[in-house]
Amino acid sequence: MAESTYWNRFWRRRISRRAVLGAGAVGALGAASAAVLGCGGGNGNGNGNGNGGPNGIGTPVAGGNVTEGRLINALGIDPHIDLTGLDVDALMYAYLYSWNRFTEERVMNNLATNLETPDERTFLFTIRPDVVAWPKGPAAGEALTSTDCVESFKRRGTAITAPDKRFPQRIEKYETPDDTTFNFYMSRTFVPAAREMANPTWAIVPAKVLDKYPNLSQIAFGNGPFMLKEFRGSERIVLERHPDYFLKPRPWLDTSTYIVITESSSLLAAFRGGQHDINGAVLTKTTAQEFIDDAKYKVSQAPSLFYPVIHMKMRDPWRDIRVREAMDLAINRKEIIDVIQDGEGNYNGPIQWPQVKWALPQQEVRDFYPHDPEKAKALLKEAGHPQITTKVKYPEVPGAPIIADIAVLIKSQLEKVGINLELDAVELGAFIGNTLLPGNFDLAFFPNLPYDEPDRPLSFYHSKGVTGTGNWTNYTNPELDKLIDAQSEEFDEAKRIDIVQRAQRMILPEHGPQITLTGGIAYFARWAHVNLGPADNDLETPVPGAVYGPAGADIWTDKR
Amino acid sequence: MRNYILRRLLILIPIMLGVSFLTFAMFRMIPGDAAVLRCQLGCTPEVLNDLRHEMGLDRPWYQQYGDWLWDVGHGDLGKSLTESRLPVTTELDRRLPITGELLVMTMIMALLLGIPPGVISAIRPGTPLDWLARLGSVLWLSIPSFWLGILVIAFGVSWFNWTPPQFGRGYVPFMDDPWVNLQQFFFPSLVLALAIAAAIMRLTRSSLLEVLGNDYIRTAWSKGLRERTVVMRHALKNALIPVLTIVGLQVGALIGGSVIIESVFNLNGVGKYVLEAILRRDFFVVQSVVLLFAVAFVTANLVVDILYGWLDPRIRYG
Numbered sequence: 001m002a003e004s005t006y007w008n009r010f011w012r013r014r015i016s017r018r019a020v021l022g023a024g025a026v027g028a029l030g031a032a033s034a035a036v037l038g039c040g041g042g043n044g045n046g047n048g049n050g051n052g053g054p055n056g057i058g059t060p061v062a063g064g065n066v067t068e069g070r071l072i073n074a075l076g077i078d079p080h081i082d083l084t085g086l087d088v089d090a091l092m093y094a095y096l097y098s099w100n101r102f103t104e105e106r107v108m109n110n111l112a113t114n115l116e117t118p119d120e121r122t123f124l125f126t127i128r129p130d131v132v133a134w135p136k137g138p139a140a141g142e143a144l145t146s147t148d149c150v151e152s153f154k155r156r157g158t159a160i161t162a163p164d165k166r167f168p169q170r171i172e173k174y175e176t177p178d179d180t181t182f183n184f185y186m187s188r189t190f191v192p193a194a195r196e197m198a199n200p201t202w203a204i205v206p207a208k209v210l211d212k213y214p215n216l217s218q219i220a221f222g223n224g225p226f227m228l229k230e231f232r233g234s235e236r237i238v239l240e241r242h243p244d245y246f247l248k249p250r251p252w253l254d255t256s257t258y259i260v261i262t263e264s265s266s267l268l269a270a271f272r273g274g275q276h277d278i279n280g281a282v283l284t285k286t287t288a289q290e291f292i293d294d295a296k297y298k299v300s301q302a303p304s305l306f307y308p309v310i311h312m313k314m315r316d317p318w319r320d321i322r323v324r325e326a327m328d329l330a331i332n333r334k335e336i337i338d339v340i341q342d343g344e345g346n347y348n349g350p351i352q353w354p355q356v357k358w359a360l361p362q363q364e365v366r367d368f369y370p371h372d373p374e375k376a377k378a379l380l381k382e383a384g385h386p387q388i389t390t391k392v393k394y395p396e397v398p399g400a401p402i403i404a405d406i407a408v409l410i411k412s413q414l415e416k417v418g419i420n421l422e423l424d425a426v427e428l429g430a431f432i433g434n435t436l437l438p439g440n441f442d443l444a445f446f447p448n449l450p451y452d453e454p455d456r457p458l459s460f461y462h463s464k465g466v467t468g469t470g471n472w473t474n475y476t477n478p479e480l481d482k483l484i485d486a487q488s489e490e491f492d493e494a495k496r497i498d499i500v501q502r503a504q505r506m507i508l509p510e511h512g513p514q515i516t517l518t519g520g521i522a523y524f525a526r527w528a529h530v531n532l533g534p535a536d537n538d539l540e541t542p543v544p545g546a547v548y549g550p551a552g553a554d555i556w557t558d559k560r
Numbered sequence: 561m562r563n564y565i566l567r568r569l570l571i572l573i574p575i576m577l578g579v580s581f582l583t584f585a586m587f588r589m590i591p592g593d594a595a596v597l598r599c600q601l602g603c604t605p606e607v608l609n610d611l612r613h614e615m616g617l618d619r620p621w622y623q624q625y626g627d628w629l630w631d632v633g634h635g636d637l638g639k640s641l642t643e644s645r646l647p648v649t650t651e652l653d654r655r656l657p658i659t660g661e662l663l664v665m666t667m668i669m670a671l672l673l674g675i676p677p678g679v680i681s682a683i684r685p686g687t688p689l690d691w692l693a694r695l696g697s698v699l700w701l702s703i704p705s706f707w708l709g710i711l712v713i714a715f716g717v718s719w720f721n722w723t724p725p726q727f728g729r730g731y732v733p734f735m736d737d738p739w740v741n742l743q744q745f746f747f748p749s750l751v752l753a754l755a756i757a758a759a760i761m762r763l764t765r766s767s768l769l770e771v772l773g774n775d776y777i778r779t780a781w782s783k784g785l786r787e788r789t790v791v792m793r794h795a796l797k798n799a800l801i802p803v804l805t806i807v808g809l810q811v812g813a814l815i816g817g818s819v820i821i822e823s824v825f826n827l828n829g830v831g832k833y834v835l836e837a838i839l840r841r842d843f844f845v846v847q848s849v850v851l852l853f854a855v856a857f858v859t860a861n862l863v864v865d866i867l868y869g870w871l872d873p874r875i876r877y878g
Binding site: 073081232261265273 | 590591592593596597598599603604605607610611614642643644645646654710713714716717721722723727728729730731823824825826828832833836839840841
């Protein structure tokens with residue numbers, strides 16, 4: 001790998017004071033959804049909107065409690081296995097480093113102080129000697145070592161239900177020359193690994209804890225800024241300050257509490273009533289407006305990485321590219337932004353627009369997706385399908401009426417050109433199990449998951465699909481497969497960007513098998529007494545650049 | 561009487577078997593399973609198979625059902641198939657007091673809000689009080705309880721800056737803090753009780769009107785008895801028999817309503833538990849809770865049958 005590449009520069013950069021101090025407030029904002037979204041944005045020195053006082057870090061005050069509302073139950077808190085409690089895991093465990101999803105850069109503010117990559121398959125970490133486990137449990141007060149890293153990596157890579165194992169399956173060998181050196185070697189290059197390791201599922205758990213507790217679903221003995229005090233994942237989770245956290249005097253809070261309220265209107269009512277300090281639900285601009293207008297609250301915003309998509313089964317009539325193009329032309333993306341996303345948002349290409357580094361330029365995407373119903377009608381006629389009646393399946397997700405709203409809007413747009421959709425709302429479990437995975441659909445509409453790395457979004461167009469066993473749309477394009485494979489092994493960032501963009505430019509004229517639509521802005525509200533530290537940003541233009549750090553360590557509150 | 565109760569309890573066994581088998585069969589017909597929902601989109605067929613094997617979902621249906629039944633017979637209701645792997649009995653221990661309190665309070669409120677207005681309405685037909693009671697009953701029967709619940713919360717916040725205490729601190733047992741506990745349950749119970757109270761009120765009114773027209777009531781009047789004595793001692797007891805039947809049957813509606821109201825008011829009871837379990841295809845939880853609900857329903861109606869004899873001594877249990 002060339003010395004001058006982006007990766008080398010960033011991977012070897014020294015820890016900046018700002019990065020160390022930068023709280024992972026962003027990660028703490030907004031229950032599981034926000035944790036996935038990584039809300040925030042801005043870098044703490046924006047212009048504010050005048051509703052939350054001077055915008056800045058302020059002087060942190062130790063003590064107090066901050067309560068956050070959660071919309072979903074935390075079924076388990078085993079960081080390597082469970083997905084519903086990842087935001088809580090992030091507060092309880094150490095990670096090798098953090099990740100800024102906007103700039104897509106590693107932030108060396110956690111367990112590792114340095115990372116060397118002599119070649120693309122070798123990772124040599126130097127780890128801090130002063131990150132210690134909580135003063136309770138099998139490893140009480142002991143410093144994390146390279147052995148803990150190895151055991152955690154192995155467990156994360158081999159558990160049946162652990163998500164996405166492509167990275168760990170390529171790890172060939174581990175080395176622990178001493179307690180503070182952790183090395184591993186990969187059999188094949190896999191660039192997304194850089195992002196993976198900062199994912200909350202890659203927690204470093206003391207080996208002694210793993211030995212004694214094979215199941216960490218309902219208990220925890222970690223080393224992060226907060227310790228588990230009470231866990232009732234469907235009701236209440238209480239964390240207390242880790243007194244020996246390596247960034248002492250952080251964390252500032254004495255306790256951090258989650259209250260689970262699974263009914264979205266009740267969650268919002270409880271927030272308004274002051275029952276919790278951070279509203280865990282993602283708000284639209286309309287619902288956030290009352291909080292923006294009220295000085296008692298602060299509101300943050302960030303581009304949403306959830307992106308609505310339509311999947312087409314590659315059989316008649318969708319096998320015909322003219323039909324697919326007609327569908328693209330019939331969809332009025334601007335109307336979706338205006339009606340559904342309160343006028344805020346952008347067009348998504350194969351990679352969603354907030355991934356600025358990898359996405360195609362917005363103007364290029366907008367130019368590619370004109371709204372032209374007349375041309376759409378002509379194409380359908382030419383293809384011998386002037387009228388199409390088909391069923392579109394979409395998931396019914398409690399608390400997410402926006403899915404049905406978009407489906408209804410698309411139906412009305414498409415019927416103007418002769419594509420008549422029968423909307424078929426399918427319960428989420430049935431949608432995944434019986435519709436999507438077996439490819440049992442003609443058209444399927446759903447909000448795709450938030451990705452902040454280009455590999456996964458592109459895999460929906462790969463012949464092997466996102467599961468690696470076959471594309472559920474039956475789409476195959478060997479030339480595209482080569483590009484998608486190549487980007488996952490290209491460490492030179494400039495070259496990788498070029499490959500990713502070439503792949504997208506190959507996908508666009510195919511008009512499928514996944515049609516992407518638009519992406520909006522998500523809003524997050526909290527009471528004004530909650531300060532997020534350096535990531536405190538109020539309402540700013542959602543320019544990428546938020547500081548990411550050990551989640552929750554820098555949150556503090558004025559309220560006593 | 562003892563024989564009657566014993567017979568009814570024995571009948572419980574085939575009912576339970578039937579209910580559990582029907583639940584099992586219907587749950588198997590719903591597309592998707594717990595393994596798929598844990599795996600989500602990136603699941604390979606191999607991982608899915610491993611997961612199904614680990615959960616025991618790859619066994620023949622009769623073996624799954626038989627094993628579950630055997631365990632239930634030995635007091636083991638199984639473990640959740642979700643990440644938590646918590647035993648169902650552990651969760652029920654936590655949640656039964658919540659649902660139990662909700663149901664008891666609701667039934668008390670429904671009786672208090674249903675019977676007195678029904679009686680007043682019947683003994684003062686055509687008066688403004690009668691019209692008011694009838695109007696109220698139509699209103700409460702027409703409004704869905706979940707919507708009313710959301711209104712209570714929304715107006716509570718907007719007008720009084722008040723939300724139920726469980727939104728901030730979770731469930732507080734009565735023995736820990738009676739005042740907070742009552743605050744937690746008052747509105748959910750009230751919301752759930754109104755529709756049931758309306759039905760009880762209407763039935764009490766019509767039933768009492770009918771009884772008040774009987775010869776023995778005319779006799780009581782002619783003896784010069786006071787209105788209170790005629791109504792309370794002679795008429796109401798007989799009029800309450802059909803009301804009691806409805807109360808027993810309403811237990812089913814109450815259990816169904818608790819599923820929604822517990823979600824709206826964030827009470828982590830059994831209703832919310834089973835709703836979430838259905839969405840996650842958590843077989844053991846759904847199966848066990850439905851069984852529990854069936855036992856509660858049958859038992860409530862057994863109690864009603866026994867009460868018939870107390871209300872009307874002419875009723876004999878053969």
